[in-house]
Amino acid sequence: MNTTLIAFLLILTPLLPLLLAFPALRSRIFWPCHVALLPALILVTVPAGVSVELPWLLFGSGLGIDGAARLFLAMSVLLWAAAATLLHTVKGKTVDDRLTTFFLLTLGGNLGAILATDLVFFFAFLALMGYAFYGLLVAGGGEGTRRAARVYLVLLILSDLALFEALLIAAAMTEDMGFEAVRQAMAESPLSGLYLLMVLAGFAARAAIWPLHFWLPRVFRSTRPALALLLAGVPVAVALLGIVRWLPLGEITTPVLGLSLQALGIAAILYAFFAGLKRIQLKVLPAYAVILATGLFAIAVGMGLADPAAWKRYGNLVYFFIAYLGFGMAVLIAIIGWLQAKVHYPVTSEKQADDSCLWFERWFEALLRWATQLGVDTLPRLRAACLTKAALLRHTCGWQKILDASERALQRWCFAITLFLLLAMVFIFLAAR
Amino acid sequence: MSWDAGLPLLVLASSLLPGLVIFFLPEERVATRTTLNLAGATLKLLLVGVMIWGVFHGHHYETRLPLLPGLDLVLRADPLSMLFVVLSSVLWLVTTVYAIGYLEDSPNRSRFFGFFSLCVTATVGVALAGNLISFLLFYELLTLATYPLIVHRGTDAARKAGRTYLTYTVAGGVLLLVGTVWLYVLTGTLEFTARGFLSALDESHHWALVVIFVLLIAGLGVKTALVPLHGWLPQAMVAAAPVSALLHAVAVVKAGAFGIVRVVYDVYGIQFAASLGVTLPLAIVAAVTIIYGSMRALFQDDLKRRLAFSTVSQIAYIVLGIAIVGPIAAIGALVHLMHQGVMKITLFFCAGNLAETLGIHKVSEMNGVGRRMPWTMAAFTIGAFGMIGVPPLAGFISKWYLGLGALDAGQDWVIFILAGSSLLNAAYFLPVLYAAWFRAPADTWPAERIFGRRETAWALLAPPLVTALLTLVLGLLASAPFSPLLWARFITALEYAP
Numbered sequence: 010m011n012t013t014l015i016a017f018l019l020i021l022t023p024l025l026p027l028l029l030a031f032p033a034l035r036s037r038i039f040w041p042c043h044v045a046l047l048p049a050l051i052l053v054t055v056p057a058g059v060s061v062e063l064p065w066l067l068f069g070s071g072l073g074i075d076g077a078a079r080l081f082l083a084m085s086v087l088l089w090a091a092a093a094t095l096l097h098t099v100k101g102k103t104v105d106d107r108l109t110t111f112f113l114l115t116l117g118g119n120l121g122a123i124l125a126t127d128l129v130f131f132f133a134f135l136a137l138m139g140y141a142f143y144g145l146l147v148a149g150g151g152e153g154t155r156r157a158a159r160v161y162l163v164l165l166i167l168s169d170l171a172l173f174e175a176l177l178i179a180a181a182m183t184e185d186m187g188f189e190a191v192r193q194a195m196a197e198s199p200l201s202g203l204y205l206l207m208v209l210a211g212f213a214a215r216a217a218i219w220p221l222h223f224w225l226p227r228v229f230r231s232t233r234p235a236l237a238l239l240l241a242g243v244p245v246a247v248a249l250l251g252i253v254r255w256l257p258l259g260e261i262t263t264p265v266l267g268l269s270l271q272a273l274g275i276a277a278i279l280y281a282f283f284a285g286l287k288r289i290q291l292k293v294l295p296a297y298a299v300i301l302a303t304g305l306f307a308i309a310v311g312m313g314l315a316d317p318a319a320w321k322r323y324g325n326l327v328y329f330f331i332a333y334l335g336f337g338m339a340v341l342i343a344i345i346g347w348l349q350a351k352v353h354y355p356v357t358s359e360k361q362a363d364d365s366c367l368w369f370e371r372w373f374e375a376l377l378r379w380a381t382q383l384g385v386d387t388l389p390r391l392r393a394a395c396l397t398k399a400a401l402l403r404h405t406c407g408w409q410k411i412l413d414a415s416e417r418a419l420q421r422w423c424f425a426i427t428l429f430l431l432l433a434m435v436f437i438f439l440a441a442r
Numbered sequence: 443m444s445w446d447a448g449l450p451l452l453v454l455a456s457s458l459l460p461g462l463v464i465f466f467l468p469e470e471r472v473a474t475r476t477t478l479n480l481a482g483a484t485l486k487l488l489l490v491g492v493m494i495w496g497v498f499h500g501h502h503y504e505t506r507l508p509l510l511p512g513l514d515l516v517l518r519a520d521p522l523s524m525l526f527v528v529l530s531s532v533l534w535l536v537t538t539v540y541a542i543g544y545l546e547d548s549p550n551r552s553r554f555f556g557f558f559s560l561c562v563t564a565t566v567g568v569a570l571a572g573n574l575i576s577f578l579l580f581y582e583l584l585t586l587a588t589y590p591l592i593v594h595r596g597t598d599a600a601r602k603a604g605r606t607y608l609t610y611t612v613a614g615g616v617l618l619l620v621g622t623v624w625l626y627v628l629t630g631t632l633e634f635t636a637r638g639f640l641s642a643l644d645e646s647h648h649w650a651l652v653v654i655f656v657l658l659i660a661g662l663g664v665k666t667a668l669v670p671l672h673g674w675l676p677q678a679m680v681a682a683a684p685v686s687a688l689l690h691a692v693a694v695v696k697a698g699a700f701g702i703v704r705v706v707y708d709v710y711g712i713q714f715a716a717s718l719g720v721t722l723p724l725a726i727v728a729a730v731t732i733i734y735g736s737m738r739a740l741f742q743d744d745l746k747r748r749l750a751f752s753t754v755s756q757i758a759y760i761v762l763g764i765a766i767v768g769p770i771a772a773i774g775a776l777v778h779l780m781h782q783g784v785m786k787i788t789l790f791f792c793a794g795n796l797a798e799t800l801g802i803h804k805v806s807e808m809n810g811v812g813r814r815m816p817w818t819m820a821a822f823t824i825g826a827f828g829m830i831g832v833p834p835l836a837g838f839i840s841k842w843y844l845g846l847g848a849l850d851a852g853q854d855w856v857i858f859i860l861a862g863s864s865l866l867n868a869a870y871f872l873p874v875l876y877a878a879w880f881r882a883p884a885d886t887w888p889a890e891r892i893f894g895r896r897e898t899a900w901a902l903l904a905p906p907l908v909t910a911l912l913t914l915v916l917g918l919l920a921s922a923p924f925s926p927l928l929w930a931r932f933i934t935a936l937e938y939a940p
Contacts, residue, residue: 067833067839067920068920068921107879132833133834136832144879166872170861170864177846180846181846181849416672416676427613431620434657
């Protein structure tokens, strides 16, 4: 296949799903979600090492396919095809048009992030994928899904901020925002510590790395099978890919951060193991499997940061690990779905499945209850004041009214204030002379 | 008069003359009025196209008419003025189409479109002004031309908003006038000059220059809606949607922000202003405005009022970028002048569509509106995400350069302001989007109008779609030739040339 055709395919792979996201453009196409995957499917078969420069896009971007991208593309095509098939074969239900739109937007973002050759383009596709995935979760979902998605959204925004700061730090060091150039520049930069922290914090929230994992079990519990299939492959796998692409692994030695990450990874594995055992809801088990896998990933990255030489030798295996995480989770979810359908596995009690409030709300309430039971009602006056202030804040609160009133007063006295300021300035000037 | 000397005047006349004719047109001459409006807007766009090509290739376009002894009315096309002229010309055409659709059955349309054209003439005059006195003349003309547009509906609320607007802007105008006269007495010239014309003044005048700077910025800060001079803007949202679009995106607030850019760059010179110590306080005022505007927007249920406070916050980015003192932040400020206009006009068009089609004025009435008006809400979504700074939309490019510029200038605190503002932007825009797309729609809308199979009239739907597309294109194709980003780099290279 010639280079021009591959370049065309590289552009078409993220573009076609985005175009088909318009209902008018896909209305006459049979199974549009599957059609959108065709360029990616063809691209999996082409030789790696081809890229296309797009100098007009953003600050000069590009798309390309290397070995890792091809592996991820293959995983994505399989996962998305399976999810699309599931989505379209739900008995007795018509597919919500909004759901198809969000599905295709997320797909476009996912494929684009895999093929991006620079940080800014990767970030742009990541943002598209993240927000569209939120829409995918919420569209047609129940109240539980919505609450779960809300937690995901908050983390998404914070993650975007952290990654944006990381991008700024990288851009301050090098004009070339290609992955390789940034890795080189950040390895020698005095700001590399801050950059590493921002990248890790930004992607950890998206990849559900412990302790930023809490959105994942919640989403798994409440989402439909077609989307559960995508959870490990889309937000998690792409975020892990981001960590590998953005960090100067193999170029930089940071033993403290490396060891911390390894400790975090071990904690994640222990947490996933014990918390997973405790849960009797079968549907949520894959979430703990993902947390366990991301814990392993954190250990690997930590080792890479502590010992760059080891990363250079074994680092490539991480790509396989992430890709197989996607495949493996999909298979696990499929088996669990089948088990649930056939064996009528016991579901969790009402109490465990309660999604009526978020984790931090429950913790706060539990803390207050515990303190009351101990007889040291935690600073009752302070608590009452906090609650009152929170209520005020919620209902367009007192200080908003004060600000409104002060703005009105300023309006009334505008001329007088201007005159006064004018005279004061002239007076100050004359006094200064 | 040669072509090069006459072109700026022609650009001005392309909206002034149709406007004057429209004033005298009877109400029922709809076709003539529409033709004049569209012909004027299109002609202006063509002339501006010619001018921008010429400026890029080093042509010097300048009209100079004697005004007072020693003072001329100067219209000059330089790279900075072209940025603002292009913004107002493009958005004027789009807003004209929108206004034609919006005011289809309203009374006093000739009066409205007459002042509308006058308003754009004044804006282009502000952009092309070659000295401070010409700037001041057009700046005040803008105040006078906009007032009738704000009170056009004739309601009590509109009249009250108009009064507040006039009080603020006239007071601001007085400060600006005093500052300008003082400056003229001190220097004997008001000619805009690259890198300023004040650095040669004796050091004994520096105190006076600081006071004059405060006067000029306070005068311009009223239209820019810098806190605490912003009170008129949220009130003026009672005006019709095309007027709000004009106020927030094309003309008034932009004229103020552009004026601040002119004063800092072409009167004081950025380096001299920094040496006087006036840029840091300006940056602090801008930072306070950014956070204050966002905090206020967060609690507004009225959609247009929420957007108005958002403007207060967003316009201050331009001032912040200039006050940071660095070439990269300056690129961010200049490019935001254009990008904010395109994004904000999209949001106001959409708010107007919701009000005109379904009678929706409040965020709390927007539940499920995305299903009833998907195209309008798609445009709104793009505009809102652009404002938050999500890539690859236009707002991302502005925030990128502002953040990078802050790091480059060693003003790291600005990063926290930008991050806080982005969070707040998300906090006041995302609930709107959530309500529109994911909440169940109400059984009935407050005041629904049916437009056949379409969600609304074409003249109302096309403008926000065009500007939403522009929001995407300006961000995605930021590095394309003649993009605002490249033009902003071109301007900054001149200002910061060694």
